[in-house]
Amino acid sequence: MDHQLSRLGKQGKPNYCLMLASLLCLFSFWADSHRAYAQNGPPKGPTVIGSAWQEPSELSISNEYLRVDVNQRGQFIIRTTGGDPDVADDNDKPLLYSEALPDTGLTSDLWTSFSTFRYCAHISTGCNWSYDTSHEASSAAYQRVRDGRLITMYGVGSYIPCTAIVRRTIEFVENPLTGREDMVEISFRFFDNDYMLPRPVGAPATICTSAEYLAVREDVGVRLMLDTMIGENDDAPFYVPSTGYTSNQHNFANDNIPDYFRVFESESFSSGLQAVGILNIDTSNTARPDRFLIANWENIFAWSDNLDPKDKATYWDITPEVGIPHGDSAVAIYWDRIRLGSTDDTMKFRYGLAPRVDGEKWLDAPVIVDQMNRYDCFFNLVNRSNEPYTDGVAQLNLPAGLAVANVMVNGAGLAPSQTITEAIGDLAVGASMQIHWQIE
Template sequence: MGKMVRKRMNKIEIFLKIFIILILFTGIQAVSMSAMAIEGDLKSKEAIRSLSSDVVVLNNSYIEIAVSQIGRFTIGTTGGDPATHQDDNKILLFGHPVPGTSFTTIRIDDSNFEYGSSGILVEPPIISDNSIVSKWRIKDIDVTQRLSPVKSSSGYEDTVRISYIVKNNGNRTQRVGTRIMMDTMLGNNDAAPFRIPGYGAVTKETQFNGSRIPPEWIAYDSLSNPAVTSRGILKVPERLAPDKFILMNWARIYGTKWNITTIPEENGDSSVGIWWYPDNLEAGQSRTYTTYYGIAYIQITPKVLTVGLNSRPSVHQGDTFTITSFIENTGDLKAENVKVMISLPSGLELVSGETQVRSIGNLKKHDSGQASWNVKAKSPGTLVYQVTAASTTTGIYQTIAYKQVNVIPGPIPPVPELSTALLISGGLMGLFGLSRLKRKTLIIENAIRQKIRFHFKP
């Protein structure tokens, strides 16, 4: 117990040091505002902020990225899932919007270098092409970090693409690899539990290698009644797949730059590590390492057979989309012959070849399974579908879960939304507003996280 307290205190001390530095740098500043036009791409949908000269922030209506001058980053929500207010302005990585406890290692010829703390700064973090971009040079290797909000399967820009581009500027082949460590925190839960689709809940340190690495992972503020959920994507076509993936205790991995071994204990203060093993990088050659982290849209119905439903919150009429159900046996009895059945309202229909009922099989205590259906949106409206999970085991009652999807009539062109840039430097703050206001209430907070946002939800 004493060790865990000391580990927790170490983390708090790190965060407080960063916080105090920002306070001393920012000071108490008078704020003046002026409105003017923004130069650049008017079609972009981000709101851009700089917090003092130390943290650069990029956000849109769903998600926010903050990057320090040494390249450490955090991620949080703004509006989050449009269907609920519960995940508005929530933390997805610890400390947001003050980075500090997540970092990336670049491994070159058996030596480890922390991005932002090793080598020479070539380009400090700037906003470029709807991304926060920075570059460091380590020996003969240029490393570019690019963090970009991108569209997920939801159709929204609610996910951050985290990329590192390494280029060998030397005259010989070097072996280069990368490790990304993210300190997960969902809402107020710094011990956020994980779930791997098709694998189940993960509460103890767990390692996946090679082909066993799952395509994605999910984190929650609570497994039984989540209000904030996030999703990491590990495998994407035409992207270099990682070689190792670990879910583990943050205090243990934070003290390392590369090697770490899992132990069969609870995660506690949770984090993830993603490795790409070193490989030859010839002179003049470049390589990109990419992972994704953002908002998940999973609705949980907690019972003995707990059901989680995941689907895009909005689709267009005529679209085909996927509904996935996750089923976990949270009871003490073995759930035999578990089956799930989907019931669709008028306006949604199963794609040809899909069956309404899927067999999961037997689920022992804490075992989980999943089933997916491809569905076509035929008619517009706010539609609610139903998934029922049932077992033949006496004493385990069926669970009925519901989730809604908004079907938008026909394809519609993108509409420019609020684009806001906020610059804070030496007491001067400039506010630039473009296009329609997506939110109605102007909030100005004079604190370490000085911010201006327009809030609107119908």
């Protein structure tokens, strides 16, 4: 296989530091829970297309920024509708791969982004921690739109007596980088098989209430596969904190998983449509991912040569060769072991529009903050000049009432409203760096 250009599974697709004197970071906040959107106005509610529980069918939700379509199997795409209100050329553009039918605006394929699961319910049989040996794709059992959310129910583990039910929810949420609902949250939660009503035709009425089953609550896993395509670029390059700009395959695990990543339409990272994925969602019941992969789509999909990829997918445990060009780009997010009934048994990932940056220096931070909470502020710098960058300094000016949390400079704590200066040092040509401040 040619790892730089691999399109066996999607035939017919088109091929498509600068010196820093100072950085001013100003934030505003509200004491109460009311949030005013002076520039953007209040977000519009989702447009619901389809309703009520039904046999799997194609469903959609949309708002003024994004649209999500889900097919009968639960596979999905995300596109812009109006996109960024301040950008004129990002309407009706893909953030995940979709191939439009000529002169119709409809999509012919929604199957390249999807979810797979693993589950073991019986203590007597043990768990081999691999997906079902037939490598069958997970199929949606029921789908509906409720309160602007796309809800898909999966039956997992049909080869064992006690089948589990997975509920996947796709909904629009506020994007912390824009203050608009131009971001999609994809969440998962497992339930016992007596949770879902009505049952599929022919499904057994068994309710797993054995003492053995209830005592064990075996571990479960989720893998979310996204076929990243930003605008016209299906080989979309990435920016990953601590790694920098990259068009190569990567395998991040555990503490090395970044909090977020950016994906670009432009190979120069300085123009065109941009997306952001948020991996670390800090809530009380949300589990952090165990692995995050950037790789060629086919390498992550990894079907058997004798199977039709639209009907059969996908090996669970994929380890791509790192450091080689990814070509047709995709990501996979793994939650390997989630204990049923634990306090962090919900899995979440967010993906949406990213504010456009110049590709050289920018700040990633919330545009609306709560005075009572701590939040992250990331300054990113890339030396895209032809000369080494030396003796750089970043400066952060905080307004009254805000302070950097738990930071010491020369043995002294930083006071509110104090100007914070941090040395960048030297940066080689093409190198990148990131400064992370926690503000409270």
